[in-house]
Amino acid sequence: MIGTNRNDIIKPISDPEKIWDVIIVGGGATGLGAALDAASRGYRTLLLEQADFAKGTSSRSTKLVHGGVRYLAQGDIGLVREALHERGLLLKNAPHLVKNESFIIPNYEWWGGAFYTIGLTLYDLLAGKLGFGRAKHISKKEVINKLPTINQKGLYGGVVYHDGQFDDSRLAINLAQTSLEQGATILNYFRVVSLIKNDQQKIAGVIATDVETGQTYKLKGKTVINATGVFVDDLLQMDKPGKKPLVRPSQGVHLVLDRSFMPGEDALMIPKTEDGRVLFAVPWHDKLVVGTTDTPLDGHSLEPRALEEEIDFIIRTTEKYLTKAPTRKDVLSVFAGLRPLAAPESGSSKTKEISRSHKLLVSESGLITITGGKWTTYRRMGEDTIDKAIEIGNLTAKPSTTRNLPIHGSKLNVNRNDHLYVYGSDEYALLALINENAEWGKKLHPDMPYIQAEVIWGVRHEMARNVEDILARRVRALFLNARAAIAMAPIVAGLIAKELNKDAAWEKEQVEVFTRLANGYLLEPYQAK
Numbered sequence: 001m002i003g004t005n006r007n008d009i010i011k012p013i014s015d016p017e018k019i020w021d022v023i024i025v026g027g028g029a030t031g032l033g034a035a036l037d038a039a040s041r042g043y044r045t046l047l048l049e050q051a052d053f054a055k056g057t058s059s060r061s062t063k064l065v066h067g068g069v070r071y072l073a074q075g076d077i078g079l080v081r082e083a084l085h086e087r088g089l090l091l092k093n094a095p096h097l098v099k100n101e102s103f104i105i106p107n108y109e110w111w112g113g114a115f116y117t118i119g120l121t122l123y124d125l126l127a128g129k130l131g132f133g134r135a136k137h138i139s140k141k142e143v144i145n146k147l148p149t150i151n152q153k154g155l156y157g158g159v160v161y162h163d164g165q166f167d168d169s170r171l172a173i174n175l176a177q178t179s180l181e182q183g184a185t186i187l188n189y190f191r192v193v194s195l196i197k198n199d200q201q202k203i204a205g206v207i208a209t210d211v212e213t214g215q216t217y218k219l220k221g222k223t224v225i226n227a228t229g230v231f232v233d234d235l236l237q238m239d240k241p242g243k244k245p246l247v248r249p250s251q252g253v254h255l256v257l258d259r260s261f262m263p264g265e266d267a268l269m270i271p272k273t274e275d276g277r278v279l280f281a282v283p284w285h286d287k288l289v290v291g292t293t294d295t296p297l298d299g300h301s302l303e304p305r306a307l308e309e310e311i312d313f314i315i316r317t318t319e320k321y322l323t324k325a326p327t328r329k330d331v332l333s334v335f336a337g338l339r340p341l342a343a344p345e346s347g348s349s350k351t352k353e354i355s356r357s358h359k360l361l362v363s364e365s366g367l368i369t370i371t372g373g374k375w376t377t378y379r380r381m382g383e384d385t386i387d388k389a390i391e392i393g394n395l396t397a398k399p400s401t402t403r404n405l406p407i408h409g410s411k412l413n414v415n416r417n418d419h420l421y422v423y424g425s426d427e428y429a430l431l432a433l434i435n436e437n438a439e440w441g442k443k444l445h446p447d448m449p450y451i452q453a454e455v456i457w458g459v460r461h462e463m464a465r466n467v468e469d470i471l472a473r474r475v476r477a478l479f480l481n482a483r484a485a486i487a488m489a490p491i492v493a494g495l496i497a498k499e500l501n502k503d504a505a506w507e508k509e510q511v512e513v514f515t516r517l518a519n520g521y522l523l524e525p526y527q528a529k
C-alpha cells in the first residue's frame with residue numbers, strides 16, 4: 001500500500017528547483033479529478049488543499065450519481081447525456097461506493113404516470129449502453145408497498161426509475177489515494193496564498209503555507225489550475241485584483257432523519273415542490289437524507305449554515321408526502337453546501353436557471369480555472385482541464401486514461417449490510433488492525449456502527465489529521481448523527497493523539513473545536529451529560 005505519511009509526502013515539495021507540470025489548487029471533486037487525470041497521464045502533479053479533502057461542497061451533496069432528471073425537464077440534453085455516461089463509468093470504476101438506487105415519483109395527478117414515464121424513458125435512452133434499468137409506471141398499491149409511509153390521500157400511482165447513489169467524501173479520499181498511487185503529490189492542510197508570475201506576467205507557480213506548521217513554500221509549475229469551488233474568485237483576485245466575480249454561490253441544505261420516517265430500500269423523488277424545485281428523500285447509511293434547497297448567497301464559507309427558512313421548507317415539504325411528519329427534534333443532522341455555479345452573463349437572479357454544466361477558463365496570465373459542473377461529472381471535468389493544461393503549459397500530449405481506471409478500493413459485490421463495505425478491497429487490511437490491538441475492534445458509539453480501527457486506518461492510510469477529518473469525512477458520523485459524533489469525539493481524539501504523537505492539550509482542544517463545529521449541525525445544542 002502507498003505511504004500516506006505527511007512528512008514523506010512533503011519531501012518532494014521542499015526542493016525549490018523542482019518544476020511541476022501541473023499544480024492544482026483545491027482538493028474537492030474537481031481538483032482531485034484533475035489530479036488523477038494528470039498523474040495517470042504521467043505528468044508531475046501536485047495538489048494542495050487548504051483544509052481536508054472534500055471539506056467544502058464535495059462532502060455536502062445529495063449523494064446522487066445522476067444525469068439530473070431536472071435538467072432534462074429544462075431541455076439540457078447534452079448535459080444529461082454526458083452526466084449519464086459518467087454515471088456509468090463511475091459505477092464501473094468505484095463499484096464499492098456507487099450503487100444503483102431506485103427512485104419513486106408518486107403521482108397525485110391522473111396524468112402524472114404517463115407524463116413521467118415518457119420523460120424518464122428518454123432519460124434511460126440517453127444513458128445508452130451504460131443504462132441503470134428502465135423506468136416504469138407502477139400502481140398505487142405498488143407505491144404503498146415500496147414506500148409504506150407515503151401519503152396515500154389523492155395518490156394515483158407512481159413511476160419508478162433508476163439512478164446512482166454514492167458516498168461523496170469517501171470517493172474523494174479514494175481519489176486522493178488513487179492519485180498518490182499514480183505518482184501525484186497530494187497534500188491536505190496546505191493553503192495557496194499567492195501566485196508566482198514570470199517577467200512576462202505569466203503564471204509560473206504558487207506560494208503555499210503548510211497550515212499545520214506555518215512553513216511557507218515556493219512551488220514552481222508550468223501550469224496552475226484553480227479548482228477551488230466557490231472560492232475560485234479568491235484566486236482570480238490574486239491573479240487580477242478587481243476582476244468581476246465568476247461564481248454565484250447557491251446554498252443547498254439537507255436534513256438527516258431516522259429511517260423509520262421512510263423505511264424500505266427505495267428513494268422518493270418529489271418533482272415539483274412549492275418553489276418549483278425537486279426534493280429527494282434518499283436512504284443513506286441507514287438514515288434518510290432529505291433535501292435540497294437552492295438559496296442564492298452573496299458570501300462563501302467552508303462551514304455554511306442552514307437558514308431557518310430552508311429548514312422549515314424541507315420539514316413542510318416532507319410532512320406533505322410522508323405519513324410520519326418530522327419535527328425539528330427528529331433532525332439528527334443538518335448540513336449545508338454551496339454550489340459553485342458559474343454566474344450567468346446576463347445577470348439572471350434565479351440560481352436554478354444557471355447552467356450546471358462546467359466552465360473552463362484561461363486568464364491572460366495562463367491561470368486555468370475550472371468551475372461549475374457536478375460530482376457526477378468530476379472525471380470528465382478533470383480530463384477537459386488537463387487537455388487545456390497540455391495546451392497552456394506546452395506539455396507533451398498524452399491521452400487521458402481515467403475512463404477505465406479503477407479507483408482505490410474498487411471491489412464488486414460488496415456486502416452493504418456490513419458498514420465496512422465502503423472500504424472495498426481495503427476492508428480486510430483494516431480488520432487486520434484488530435490483531436495489533438484487540439481494543440480497536442470496539443465500537444465508538446452504541447448508536448453507530450463505527451469501530452476504533454477505522455480511526456487508526458484513517459490516520460495511517462487516508463491522511464486524516466484531526467477529529468473532524470475522521471468523524472465528518474472518513475466515517476460519516478457528523479452528517480448522520482451529530483449528537484453521537486460529539487459523544488465519540490473524546491475517544492477519537494485519544495486514538496489520533498497516540499498515532500500522531502500529540503499531547504493532552506491537543507486532545508482537549510480537538511474535542512472542544514469539534515463539539516463547537518458539530519453543534520452547528522444540530523437544531524438544538526448538545527449538552528454533554
Ligand SMILES: Cc1cc2nc3c(=O)[nH]c(=O)nc-3n(C[C@H](O)[C@H](O)[C@H](O)COP(=O)(O)OP(=O)(O)OC[C@H]3O[C@@H](n4cnc5c(N)ncnc54)[C@H](O)[C@@H]3O)c2cc1C
Binds near residue numbers: 066251371374
Ligand atoms: C447541496 C448540494 C447538493 C449537491 N448534490 C449533488 C449530487 O447529488 N450529485 C452530484 O453529482 N453533484 C451534486 N452537487 C454538486 C457537487 O457537490 C459539486 O459540483 C462539487 O462537489 C464541487 O466540487 P469542487 O471541487 O469544485 O468544490 P469544493 O468541494 O468546494 O472544493 C474546493 C476546495 O478548494 C479548497 N480551497 C479553496 N481555496 C484554497 C486555497 N487558497 N488553497 C488550497 N485550497 C483551497 C477548499 O478548501 C475546497 O476544499 C451538489 C452540490 C450542492 C451544493
